[in-house]
Structure formats: structure tokens, C-alpha cells
Amino acid sequence: MANEARYLYSVARTGENNDHVRLGNIGIEKNEVYIVPFKDIAAVVHACEEKPYRTEDRKLAEDWVLEHSYVIDQATRMFGTVLPFSFDIIIKGNDEAVKGWLSRDYESLAGELLRMQGTAEYSIQIYCDPAYLEKMVLVHNQDLQDLMSRIENEPKGKAYLLKRNLDLKMKDRAFSEAAKLAEGFSGKIKPLAEELKVAGKSSWAEEKYKDKKLVASFCCRVSDEAIKELGETLDEINGKEGYYVRFTGPWAPFSFVSLSGTGSSEEG
Amino acid sequence: MNPERESCLVEVLDRLLTKGAVLNADLIISVAGIPLIGVTLRAMIAGMETMLEYGIMEDWDKESRELYASQQTHLPLLLGEEVIYKTFGYLRDEEGMIKCWVPGVWNITSQRVILWVRTPGKVLFEAPLEGLRLLRVPSTHDVRKELELVYPEGSARISLTERDEFEQALREAATAATQAADGVAAARKEKEIIIVG
Numbered sequence: 001m002a003n004e005a006r007y008l009y010s011v012a013r014t015g016e017n018n019d020h021v022r023l024g025n026i027g028i029e030k031n032e033v034y035i036v037p038f039k040d041i042a043a044v045v046h047a048c049e050e051k052p053y054r055t056e057d058r059k060l061a062e063d064w065v066l067e068h069s070y071v072i073d074q075a076t077r078m079f080g081t082v083l084p085f086s087f088d089i090i091i092k093g094n095d096e097a098v099k100g101w102l103s104r105d106y107e108s109l110a111g112e113l114l115r116m117q118g119t120a121e122y123s124i125q126i127y128c129d130p131a132y133l134e135k136m137v138l139v140h141n142q143d144l145q146d147l148m149s150r151i152e153n154e155p156k157g158k159a160y161l162l163k164r165n166l167d168l169k170m171k172d173r174a175f176s177e178a179a180k181l182a183e184g185f186s187g188k189i190k191p192l193a194e195e196l197k198v199a200g201k202s203s204w205a206e207e208k209y210k211d212k213k214l215v216a217s218f219c220c221r222v223s224d225e226a227i228k229e230l231g232e233t234l235d236e237i238n239g240k241e242g243y244y245v246r247f248t249g250p251w252a253p254f255s256f257v258s259l260s261g262t263g264s265s266e267e268g
Numbered sequence: 269m270n271p272e273r274e275s276c277l278v279e280v281l282d283r284l285l286t287k288g289a290v291l292n293a294d295l296i297i298s299v300a301g302i303p304l305i306g307v308t309l310r311a312m313i314a315g316m317e318t319m320l321e322y323g324i325m326e327d328w329d330k331e332s333r334e335l336y337a338s339q340q341t342h343l344p345l346l347l348g349e350e351v352i353y354k355t356f357g358y359l360r361d362e363e364g365m366i367k368c369w370v371p372g373v374w375n376i377t378s379q380r381v382i383l384w385v386r387t388p389g390k391v392l393f394e395a396p397l398e399g400l401r402l403l404r405v406p407s408t409h410d411v412r413k414e415l416e417l418v419y420p421e422g423s424a425r426i427s428l429t430e431r432d433e434f435e436q437a438l439r440e441a442a443t444a445a446t447q448a449a450d451g452v453a454a455a456r457k458e459k460e461i462i463i464v465g
Binding site: 068247 | 353433440
């Protein structure tokens with residue numbers, strides 16, 4: 001039989017009386033999820049073999065990831081904000097090994113839990129009508145307006161190249177225009193958030209935003225008290241002509257949890 | 269407005285596979301050397317553009333994630349330089365053990381011709397437009413056509429589907445760059461860009 005190991009979902013502040021807490025068979029492949037406590041914190045785990053979850057079956061892999069996500073949601077519901085771990089982090093050994101890690105890294109884990117307390121991660125995407133964005137790019141760039149009128153008077157071949165040049169420039173300026181807008185939005189959102197990060201551009205979009213241009217994408221960590229005001233600020237942006245705001249959450253602080261230096265099995 | 273607890277599958281995958289805390293130590297097993305999850309899944313969160321690189325990057329460990337997060341995604345331009353034309357193409361690599369065509373995006377700027385690879389953000393080739401000469405050479409490929417770029421420090425064989433357009437754009441850019449650099453010699457320099465074959 002393969003060696004014992006523990007699949008790690010999250011670390012939570014469970015309080016001192018945390019013996020025998022069970023979350024049920026909600027883990028990956030219906031494994032029983034339970035907590036390994038140390039002092040007032042605990043690791044949320046299931047027992048597994050010492051090998052990573054690997055598959056080329058896309059559907060199965062998606063199921064695993066969704067199950068992992070579900071456990072984090074349930075743990076958050078039970079214990080408040082948790083430190084979410086990435087998919088497929090497996091600790092060698094049994095509960096004692098997990099406990100050993102918690103005790104060695106107690107300070108940084110407890111510190112990070114305290115920092116996250118009473119806050120959650122939210123995701124904000126601000127979309128714009130492409131026609132509206134183009135209009136603004138042209139208003140702010142006289143040279144593009146000139147180039148546009150030049151194209152009309154050139155022979156076909158030259159006009160084609162100029163058009164490609166114009167398209168590239170439009171794309172480039174639209175990018176700077178969007179960056180300017182994003183900076184303005186982040187200026188409004190930042191004061192209301194504990195932390196704010198500009199999220200990377202991704203290749204997908206929800207159906208209703210498919211024909212819109214994403215001008216700003218943030219993830220921010222916001223305290224429970226500030227969330228109403230953030231909603232009002234986003235309402236203002238959403239109410240402007242040409243803008244659409246997508247606001248989702250609360251999520252576990254995936255983008256903000258930082259445990260650099262933890263996880264070493266060495267003492268100290 | 270109130271936040272909605274809605275999340276599409278790709279968002280969940282992105283969060284769980286590329287974010288969240290990671291332990292990088294001998295305490296855990298799923299680290300370097302072991303692909304954590306199927307290539308198809310990674311490709312899905314990455315989008316088509318980076319699919320190729322994901323196929324190559326079999327180890328989706330912490331280091332790969334950090335590399336991916338830190339890489340430059342835009343071609344670094346010089347002061348006052350602007351991209352005039354770009355198209356997908358190849359550069360012949362004769363230096364390595366295996367002679368091969370290296371793919372990337374050919375950019376013609378107001379000052380240089382550059383082969384740029386978005387992942388991991390890298391300039392594979394660059395040459396100034398000034399003093400650049402172009403030679404058409406017989407193609408070794410069915411669809412793509414080839415060009416030899418001759419520049420002061422050497423020469424390079426490149427291959428593109430849209431060679432004719434690329435060539436025209438490069439000739440115009442080189443002429444403009446030469447004119448800008450040396451107004452008097454512009455007419456003479458233009459003649460140096462010869463076409464053979």
C-alpha cells in the first residue's frame with residue numbers, strides 16, 4: 001500500500017474547542033473532510049495516498065477542482081475567512097505530520113488568518129461598448145482622425161496598408177485609453193479596499209459581455225463593513241453611458257493569501 | 269449593486285489552479301517534476317494563444333506559475349518607436365543542434381524588425397531598419413514564402429505566409445527610417461534594398 005498523505009484544502013481559525021469537527025464526505029471523490037487542529041487553527045484535509053491527483057480526463061479534472069472549491073466554501077461558512085490552498089497540494093505523512101507543519105508555521109499562518117479576518121475577495125470587471133471606446137480614442141487622437149481621412153484618397157494597395165496601420169494604432173490607443181480608464185476606476189475603488197490587484201486579462205467572457213470590451217479587471221480584498229459603499233461606487237460606474245460592471249464574490253482570498261517561507265520541514 | 273455569487277467554470281479553474289497558497293517544500297509531494305493536471309485543463313484556462321507553451325510546460329509547479337505571472341506580455345519598444353505592421357512567421361535557427369524554424373510574431377516598427385514571442389515574453393531576433401536589405405529566396409515550404417534579411421551584422425532567413433505584404437511594409441518602413449536618419453542619402457539608400465528572384 002502507498003504511503004499515507006493528506007490532501008490540503010485550507011487553513012482556518014477554528015478556536016480552541018475544535019476536536020472532532022467533521023465536514024462530511026464532501027471532498028474530492030467523496031472523501032471525508034475533517035480538520036487537523038493545532039492551538040486555535042486547523043488544516044482542512046482528507047486522507048489520501050502519497051500521489052498527486054492527475055488525469056487527462058478533462059471532465060474528471062473539472063469535477064475535482066469544483067469539489068475542492070466546494071470544500072473551501074463550506075469551511076468558510078463554518079469558520080469564517082480561511083486561507084485557501086491551490087489545487088493538488090498534498091502533505092506527506094499522517095495527521096501528526098500536518099500538525100508538525102502547523103506548529104512550525106503557526107506564527108505565519110495565524111498572522112495571515114488575522115490579516116484576512118472579516119474580509120473577503122471580490123472580483124470586479126468593467127466593460128465598455130467598443131463603439132463608445134473607439135469614439136473616445138478618436139476624440140483624443142487627432143492624428144488617427146487625419147490618418148482615417150488620408151486612407152480615402154490613397155490607391156487601393158497603399159490604402160490597405162494604411163488601414164492595417166490604422167487598425168494597429170487604434171488597437172494600441174484603445175489599450176492606452178482603457179489603461180487610463182482603469183487607473184481612474186482603481187482610484188475610486190482602492191480607498192474602499194484593504195488590498196487591490198489588477199487581474200490579468202483572460203480569454204473568456206460571460207455571454208452577455210461577449211461583444212463588450214473589458215477595460216478594467218480587479219480583484220480586491222474588502223472588509224465586510226466597506227462592501228455596501230463599494231457597491232454604491234460600482235453603481236455609479238455602471239450607471240454611466242457605455243459602461244457595464246460585473247461584481248462577484250465573496251470568495252476566499254485566493255489572490256491575496258501569502259505564505260512565503262512556510263512549508264519547510266526544517267526547524268526554525 | 270450587490271456582489272453576485274456567480275462564477276463560471278473557467279473562473280473557478282483559474283482561481284484554484286493559478287492562485288491560492290502553495291507550499292514549496294519537501295513536506296509536500298506535488299512539486300517540480302510532476303505534472304499536476306492534464307494539459308487540456310491548463311489549455312482551457314490559458315486560451316488558445318498560450319496553448320503551445322502549456323503543452324511544453326509539463327510541470328505546472330510553483331516556479332512555472334511565478335514565471336508565467338512575471339513575464340512580459342508586451343513587446344518592449346524604444347522611445348518614440350511604434351509598431352507599423354505585424355504578422356505571424358518563422359525564423360530559421362541554424363545555430364542549434366537541430367536546424368529548425370522558430371515561430372513568433374514578426375513586428376516591423378519605425379526603427380527595427382523584430383521577432384517577438386509572447387510566452388515567455390522574449391525578443392528572438394532584432395535588426396535595425398537602417399541599412400537593411402531584403403532578398404527573396406526560393407521557398408522550402410508549400411504555403412509559406414521565404415526572405416533573407418541582410419543587415420550590417422549578419423543575415424537571417426525568415427518564412428511567412430504573408431510575405432509579400434510583409435516585404436512591402438518592411439520596404440516602406442526601411443525607406444522612412446533611412447530618410448529620417450539621413451535625409452540627404454535617402455534616395456541612394458532606398459536603391460540598396462534589392463529584390464532578387
